[in-house]
Amino acid sequence: MLTEKELKEYSDNARASYLPHISIDCVVFGFHEGMLKVLLLHMKNENGWYLPGGFVLKDEPIELSANRILKERTGLDEIFLQQFHVFGDPQRSKDHFEMYKDMLPRAENWFTDRFLTIGYYALVDFCDAIPQPDIFSADCIWRDLDDLPELKLDHALILKTALDTLRLQLNYQPIGYNLMPKEFTMPELQKLYETILDKKLDRRNFQRRMLGFGILKRSEKPRKGGAHKAPYLYSFDLENYQAALTEGFKGGW
Amino acid sequence: MLTEKELKEYSDNARASYLPHISIDCVVFGFHEGMLKVLLLHMKNENGWYLPGGFVLKDEPIELSANRILKERTGLDEIFLQQFHVFGDPQRSKDHFEMYKDMLPRAENWFTDRFLTIGYYALVDFCDAIPQPDIFSADCIWRDLDDLPELKLDHALILKTALDTLRLQLNYQPIGYNLMPKEFTMPELQKLYETILDKKLDRRNFQRRMLGFGILKRSEKPRKGGAHKAPYLYSFDLENYQAALTEGFKGGW
DNA sequence: ACAAAAGTGTTTGATATACACCCATGT
DNA sequence: ACATGGGTGTATATCAAACACTTTTGT
Numbered sequence: 001m002l003t004e005k006e007l008k009e010y011s012d013n014a015r016a017s018y019l020p021h022i023s024i025d026c027v028v029f030g031f032h033e034g035m036l037k038v039l040l041l042h043m044k045n046e047n048g049w050y051l052p053g054g055f056v057l058k059d060e061p062i063e064l065s066a067n068r069i070l071k072e073r074t075g076l077d078e079i080f081l082q083q084f085h086v087f088g089d090p091q092r093s094k095d096h097f098e099m100y101k102d103m104l105p106r107a108e109n110w111f112t113d114r115f116l117t118i119g120y121y122a123l124v125d126f127c128d129a130i131p132q133p134d135i136f137s138a139d140c141i142w143r144d145l146d147d148l149p150e151l152k153l154d155h156a157l158i159l160k161t162a163l164d165t166l167r168l169q170l171n172y173q174p175i176g177y178n179l180m181p182k183e184f185t186m187p188e189l190q191k192l193y194e195t196i197l198d199k200k201l202d203r204r205n206f207q208r209r210m211l212g213f214g215i216l217k218r219s220e221k222p223r224k225g226g227a228h229k230a231p232y233l234y235s236f237d238l239e240n241y242q243a244a245l246t247e248g249f250k251g252g253w
Numbered sequence: 254m255l256t257e258k259e260l261k262e263y264s265d266n267a268r269a270s271y272l273p274h275i276s277i278d279c280v281v282f283g284f285h286e287g288m289l290k291v292l293l294l295h296m297k298n299e300n301g302w303y304l305p306g307g308f309v310l311k312d313e314p315i316e317l318s319a320n321r322i323l324k325e326r327t328g329l330d331e332i333f334l335q336q337f338h339v340f341g342d343p344q345r346s347k348d349h350f351e352m353y354k355d356m357l358p359r360a361e362n363w364f365t366d367r368f369l370t371i372g373y374y375a376l377v378d379f380c381d382a383i384p385q386p387d388i389f390s391a392d393c394i395w396r397d398l399d400d401l402p403e404l405k406l407d408h409a410l411i412l413k414t415a416l417d418t419l420r421l422q423l424n425y426q427p428i429g430y431n432l433m434p435k436e437f438t439m440p441e442l443q444k445l446y447e448t449i450l451d452k453k454l455d456r457r458n459f460q461r462r463m464l465g466f467g468i469l470k471r472s473e474k475p476r477k478g479g480a481h482k483a484p485y486l487y488s489f490d491l492e493n494y495q496a497a498l499t500e501g502f503k504g505g506w
Numbered sequence: 507a508c509a510a511a512a513g514t515g516t517t518t519g520a521t522a523t524a525c526a527c528c529c530a531t532g533t
Numbered sequence: 534a535c536a537t538g539g540g541t542g543t544a545t546a547t548c549a550a551a552c553a554c555t556t557t558t559g560t
Binding site: 507508509510511512513514515516517518519520521522523524525526527528529530531532533 | 534535536537538539540541542543544545546547548549550551552553554555556557558559560
Binding site for chain 1: 274309312341
């Protein structure tokens with residue numbers, strides 16, 4: 001539980017270090033055992049959950065802020081982070097006004113100012129990320145996307161928007177590099193797509209299409225040990241992957 | 254030419270009214286005589302040009318801010334405005350620091366603070382818009398996209414990003430409602446697409462595809478008076494158009 | 507031997523591209 | 534009459550969807 005004194009201290013520190021009225025919220029997607037997960041924080045002194053977020057240092061490029069926040073929460077660095085929307089409704093943080101209203105006068109509490117938040121989403125390998133709570137939180141854990149708890153503020157909207165954006169991106173950008181382990185099988189990659197899109201895809205057509213993008217390299221050795229026929233292992237061809245990221249897939253016109 | 258006194262006054266007013274460190278810049282595209290135009294401002298006391306921009310009132314939703322700014326610059330209201338990116342490099346406004354450095358101390362000049370800017374783009378009917386300069390500007394005029402003057406700050410980057418976004422959107426969203434007059438011919442609409450994409454399209458295939466989207470209504474009467482065969486007039490089917498805006502065109506997966 | 511996972515086709519329909527022809531109108 | 538802009542149609546290639554068969558491996 002946060003004391004008034006601590007809150008005041010955090011508030012003063014934040015005011016001194018960060019740009020006012022601007023925050024960053026990260027929707028960190030992970031993938032594990034066929035389930036899409038998202039990283040959520042649970043506050044010490046209340047019930048709801050939050051997306052991991054943070055603020056922009058007074059002289060810090062926002063892309064760095066987003067990366068810093070992601071790193072602080074997952075230990076991961078150099079991850080594809082996609083800015084997707086700014087949420088700027090003045091009413092979006094009224095939960096906060098309520099929550100802190102008896103602790104510290106509004107004027108003294110930096111955190112109850114109005115904030116615009118810049119939404120970023122990240123796709124990370126579930127296994128590499130080590131969730132770390134921040135100073136306000138009791139927990140930082142992966143939650144299943146289809147079993148979400150109640151989210152505070154407008155974080156449900158932010159999450160939904162991120163997911164919609166991700167699904168759109170899927171149509172003209174490669175996805176998976178940060179979500180999959182170094183090597184993976186085609187069915188595993190397919191499972192990722194199916195999970196994100198929440199629909200079944202045809203095994204054979206998926207494979208053909210995926211290979212057609214030219215962003216995969218097939219390893220010599222198939223995965224051994226498993227039951228049934230041994231699947232081939234693939235990894236992303238980083239060069240082509242990056243190119244596809246910038247250029248996109250299907251032209252259209 | 255802006256006097257120091259005026260600047261101080263504007264600065265103090267702005268500080269009192271707007272959120273600090275946050276601005277909005279609008280890339281307003283218009284279409285006229287087969288040319289894509291963009292609305293630019295020319296400052297009184299310097300050479301470069303700017304995108305029309307503004308600030309967010311302390312209690313104003315950012316979508317309203319963008320609309321307000323657009324309205325102040327063009328007189329147009331209820332226009333499709335698309336938020337497309339936040340530009341948050343701390344160095345992005347160093348032009349401003351230079352420009353004002355001899356006029357007013359940094360601490361007193363609100364406009365030389367660091368600003369993140371939220372980029373919006375709008376597509377408007379060239380004929381309906383009446384360019385209005387703001388208090389800092391001598392001129393607000395349409396400039397041809399392929400004959401751009403030097404842009405200040407990072408506004409060239411913002412403009413380029415807007416154009417890239419627009420071209421991407423073209424692949425899965427209808428475009429044109431705000432750029433075209435109420436009624437237009439198919440060749441006219443095609444010209445718009447060709448101009449945005451900067452490439453020639455096949456007349457017949459364009460028509461088939463466009464009609465396939467089901468967002469156009471054909472008027473009874475063809476356009477009379479012109480030379481050669483009278484073309485049909487079309488208008489957008491607003492209902493389907495809106496639906497296509499939210500749902501997008503070609504599914505992908 | 508067989509069930510289940512995975513690799514590799516083939517057939518079919520839709521969609522895009524390229525191209526040809528016809529119609530109307532002012533000079 | 535003819536050049537030009539504009540409407541409509543058709544053959545072809547390309548791609549996506551649906552579906553079948555074969556191979557491997559643990560039980």
